Amino acid sequence: MARYLDPKNDLPFKRIFGEHQDLLKSFLNALMPLDKDQQIVSLEYLPAEQVPENPLKKDSIVDVRCKDNYGRQFIVEMQMLWENSFTNRMVFNASKAYVRQLDKNEKYYLLQPVYALAILNETFDKKTDEFYHHYRIVNDKKTDERIEGLEFVMVELPKFKAETWTDRRMAVLWLRFLQEVGEEMRVVPAELKKNREISRALDMCEEGAFTEAELYAYDRYWDSVRIQKSLIHGGELKGKAEGLAEGEAKGRAESLINVVLNGKRNGFSVEQIAVITGLGEERISEIFRSNGSDGEE
Numbered sequence: 001m002a003r004y005l006d007p008k009n010d011l012p013f014k015r016i017f018g019e020h021q022d023l024l025k026s027f028l029n030a031l032m033p034l035d036k037d038q039q040i041v042s043l044e045y046l047p048a049e050q051v052p053e054n055p056l057k058k059d060s061i062v063d064v065r066c067k068d069n070y071g072r073q074f075i076v077e078m079q080m081l082w083e084n085s086f087t088n089r090m091v092f093n094a095s096k097a098y099v100r101q102l103d104k105n106e107k108y109y110l111l112q113p114v115y116a117l118a119i120l121n122e123t124f125d126k127k128t129d130e131f132y133h134h135y136r137i138v139n140d141k142k143t144d145e146r147i148e149g150l151e152f153v154m155v156e157l158p159k160f161k162a163e164t165w166t167d168r169r170m171a172v173l174w175l176r177f178l179q180e181v182g183e184e185m186r187v188v189p190a191e192l193k194k195n196r197e198i199s200r201a202l203d204m205c206e207e208g209a210f211t212e213a214e215l216y217a218y219d220r221y222w223d224s225v226r227i228q229k230s231l232i233h234g235g236e237l238k239g240k241a242e243g244l245a246e247g248e249a250k251g252r253a254e255s256l257i258n259v260v261l262n263g264k265r266n267g268f269s270v271e272q273i274a275v276i277t278g279l280g281e282e283r284i285s286e287i288f289r290s291n292g293s294d295g296e297e
Contacts, residue, residue: 003207006182008121008157010063010221011214013078016201018045018064026197028074030170032115032153033134040068065097071112073097078178080225082122087154090116094150111149118154119178131159173198181205260287 005012017024021043029039046065064076075093079086094116101111125133135152139145157179162172173191177198180189192198203209210218256279263273270281279287 003183004181004185004202004205005207005210005218007178007201007205008078008080009218011218012205014063016204017076023197023201024064024066026170027174030168030174031117031155033151043068046073073112073114075114075116077118079118080121081229082120082124090118090152094152098149113148114150116152120154120156121158123156123158125156129159131156177201257287260284261291264288
């Protein structure tokens with residue numbers, strides 16, 4: 001029985017979509033918001049960004065860049081972890097690709113649209129069950145009016161359910177492929193095996209198709225993802241804890257102020273209030289002054 005590697009991992013993902021134009025074309029036509037008469041017919045790969053080697057950031061490197069027969073550019077990413085800065089980086093990369101189309105003195109009408117597609121292995125929008133998010137530049141009051149140039153698609157893979165996309169067969173197959181294939185899979189679903197493109201992608205995920213060195217790199221990638229996840233989520237937990245501590249401290253301070261003011265209203269002396277609250281007499285006098293009283297009845 002064949003053992004399959006997870007196609008969300010950097011190594012098999014780039015092998016499938018970064019080395020086989022027909023599979024990338026099928027993937028993009030299935031997932032991108034392209035009109036039927038604007039489907040990609042052919043494409044060519046563009047050089048990837050030169051990103052410094054950093055094992056803690058491998059999962060955030062742009063995976064695949066290409067240009068189609070219309071001159072449109074596509075940036076494809078497999079994002080294992082969600083960070084709040086991800087959308088900023090996505091806009092930055094797409095904008096940079098858009099600007100770099102022109103050399104000096106070339107005309108603006110030569111510019112072609114740039115599309116950015118991110119497959120996210122984490123949930124970022126917890127307010128909705130929608131997993132497919134399409135963003136573009138539109139008129140705020142007339143959303144059918146738009147400015148061409150940049151479009152963004154983010155797919156939250158954990159939310160995806162095949163039954164919600166009955167009208168997009170290839171999109172469902174590709175997302176199921178990313179969602180279901182991996183080391184834990186024992187039986188390949190028949191629907192995936194029957195499709196020619198998906199079947200080829202499956203073959204590329206078989207463990208036997210990788211060298212020992214590549215399998216080592218595959219494992220290192222997961223190690224880097226785990227480390228970064230710990231750093232990100234550890235920072236989030238620390239921030240939440242600090243926020244709670246700050247909130248609790250603020251609540252305690254407000255309670256003490258109320259005790260001081262209630263003590264004054266009930267005729268207690270500063271000395272008595274100091275014994276009750278544990279506050280110094282000077283601090284009690286400050287509270288009186290800040291609340292419109294000098295402490296004297």
